[in-house]
Amino acid sequence: MKKVLSIAGSDCSGGAGIQADIKTITMHGLYAMTAITALTAQNTTGVYNVQVVSPEFVAQQLDCIFQDIRPDAIKIGMVSDSNIIEIIAQKLKTYKAENIVIDPVMVASSGGSLLSLEAKNALKTGLFPLADILTPNIPEAEFLSETKIRTHQDMERTAALLGEQIKGAVLLKGGHLLQEADDLLYRNKDYFWYPGEKIQNENTHGTGCTLSSAIACNLAIGYDISESVKRAKEYVTGAIKAQLNLGTGSGPLNHMYLTQKNR
Numbered sequence: 621m622k623k624v625l626s627i628a629g630s631d632c633s634g635g636a637g638i639q640a641d642i643k644t645i646t647m648h649g650l651y652a653m654t655a656i657t658a659l660t661a662q663n664t665t666g667v668y669n670v671q672v673v674s675p676e677f678v679a680q681q682l683d684c685i686f687q688d689i690r691p692d693a694i695k696i697g698m699v700s701d702s703n704i705i706e707i708i709a710q711k712l713k714t715y716k717a718e719n720i721v722i723d724p725v726m727v728a729s730s731g732g733s734l735l736s737l738e739a740k741n742a743l744k745t746g747l748f749p750l751a752d753i754l755t756p757n758i759p760e761a762e763f764l765s766e767t768k769i770r771t772h773q774d775m776e777r778t779a780a781l782l783g784e785q786i787k788g789a790v791l792l793k794g795g796h797l798l799q800e801a802d803d804l805l806y807r808n809k810d811y812f813w814y815p816g817e818k819i820q821n822e823n824t825h826g827t828g829c830t831l832s833s834a835i836a837c838n839l840a841i842g843y844d845i846s847e848s849v850k851r852a853k854e855y856v857t858g859a860i861k862a863q864l865n866l867g868t869g870s871g872p873l874n875h876m877y878l879t880q881k882n883r
């Protein structure tokens with residue numbers, strides 16, 4: 621069985637972070653492992669508190685994982701502390717980790733900042749060079765590139781700008797666009813669009829986490845980057861469409877939709 625490691629924060633309400641990743645990996649039929657970087661007190665209405673795990677403890681989790689069960693792919697989500705970012709980069713290099721998907725989580729759609737400004741530079745210099753694929757949403761891409769994105773043309777310009785700074789590919793997610801949910805992959809100086817119809821569903825908490833861990837699953841299985849993105853987008857779209865109306869704010873996705881369909 622292929623193994624996927626999620627290095628991310630915990631979302632106690634189960635919609636995003638580690639919890640979304642475990643659901644996604646499990647629904648792909650793969651074995652999920654986790655290294656928790658932070659605990660958040662959040663729900664569908666917002667992020668209320670964050671407790672960051674010490675860098676030493678993150679390092680110890682990674683040592684325990686890599687020295688025993690080697691992951692076939694890794695998804696990195698919320699890493700809000702520069703010391704943690706440095707430790708993760710160091711461990712990934714030491715263990716020669718492969719198939720690395722980095723979701724540069726900054727804010728939840730329900731509101732609340734998850735990334736300090738100081739961590740931005742550590743991410744750019746320490747972690748991004750290790751990524752096979754980076755998956756910013758529009759506000760994250762704007763923050764990283766210091767540009768504004770309004771149109772598809774802006775998306776292409778920004779994806780190229782970010783892509784030229786790293787070895788891996790950039791998937792610029794379009795879920796924050798008003799009319800459609802078109803994602804753009806920039807890879808080896810080429811653009812690939814993944815068109816998506818905008819589903820009328822307020823409950824999109826954890827879409828980014830789900831997409832990035834689904835990409836990691838497909839890379840672990842052996843698909844290339846573009847096919848992994850295609851399959852991951854199909855998975856997220858299905859989970860948004862399946863509607864799960866939990867909580868009073870932006871609720872979670874329905875990861876059970878594949879099993880429910882077969883019943």
Ligand SMILES: Nc1ncnc2c1ncn2[C@@H]1O[C@H](COP(=O)(O)OP(=O)(O)O)[C@@H](O)[C@H]1O
Nearest residue numbers: 757793794795796801817818819824827828831
């Ligand atoms: N309402 C929606 N309908 C269809 N797809 C969506 C919708 N919202 C987000 N997506 C898709 O979910 C994935 C995550 O995108 P996005 O919401 O932009 O990221 P994040 O969750 O990091 O903010 C992308 O593939 C995006 O196109």
Ligand SMILES: Cc1ncc(COP(=O)(O)OP(=O)(O)O)c(N)n1
Nearest residue numbers: 629636637728729825826827828829
């Ligand atoms: C612990 C934790 N990690 C990440 C997020 C953000 O989730 P994401 O899927 O990127 O974004 P939204 O779809 O919720 O905007 C989070 N909230 N908590």
